[in-house]
Amino acid sequence: MSLIIATIFLIILLGISVLMAVCTIDNFWRTVVVQNAPFVPVPKKIIPHIVNALHINQGSMVYDLGCGDARILAACHAQYPAAFYQGIDVAFLPRFLAWIRLQNIQKPHTITIRKGNFFKEDISDATHIFVYLFPKVMDDLLPKFQKECKKGTRIVSCDFQFKHKDPVETIDLRRSEHALGRRLYVYEM
Numbered sequence: 001m002s003l004i005i006a007t008i009f010l011i012i013l014l015g016i017s018v019l020m021a022v023c024t025i026d027n028f029w030r031t032v033v034v035q036n037a038p039f040v041p042v043p044k045k046i047i048p049h050i051v052n053a054l055h056i057n058q059g060s061m062v063y064d065l066g067c068g069d070a071r072i073l074a075a076c077h078a079q080y081p082a083a084f085y086q087g088i089d090v091a092f093l094p095r096f097l098a099w100i101r102l103q104n105i106q107k108p109h110t111i112t113i114r115k116g117n118f119f120k121e122d123i124s125d126a127t128h129i130f131v132y133l134f135p136k137v138m139d140d141l142l143p144k145f146q147k148e149c150k151k152g153t154r155i156v157s158c159d160f161q162f163k164h165k166d167p168v169e170t171i172d173l174r175r176s177e178h179a180l181g182r183r184l185y186v187y188e189m
């Protein structure tokens, strides 16, 4: 009996180890090799500020490009359930965590999480976009935003700004110098 339990335990341990190895390699590949922003979620404390900065309305189409574990979309949905939400993420681990999060949300049909590279996805129906990426990725994304986004699309970026576009508003979150999530940059297309 104890041999069976030990075998089951070993199989579970092996499964977890394989999953962790896959996630680590996946994240390493996406960040170091493909040079994308790694999965670093925004600090929970600043989420209400992000939700407020977005100015979501009934019927808004809100994107989180590189949605991570969907914490921003879930927080927005809790406050504005009559809007629509799309998250795109290239990596497996954050999408898996997002899927778990969505299991705890009532009426989650207005939130969609997609696997994909946001550079290649059509975002022309966006009214609001949230990003927490890298400066280089921001600059690479600007031409896409300028080409695809409707006039008036509101973009909120945590910590990183465009080199060649001025924000309409900068929100200082008054956090300590080395903290993540110190400023929000608000743009309008």
Ligand SMILES: C[S@@+](CC[C@H](N)C(=O)[O-])C[C@H]1O[C@@H](n2cnc3c(N)ncnc32)[C@H](O)[C@@H]1O
Pocket (backbone or CB within 6 Å): 030, 036, 037, 038, 039, 040, 041, 042, 064, 065, 066, 067, 068, 069, 070, 071, 072, 088, 089, 090, 091, 094, 116, 117, 118, 119, 131, 132, 133
């Ligand atoms: C810094 S995390 C931000 C996560 C989430 N938006 C948040 O604020 O908590 C960046 C996320 O972007 C994803 N990402 C980076 N480059 C991407 C790309 N080209 N296409 C889709 N997702 C990407 C990463 O996998 C990671 O989960």
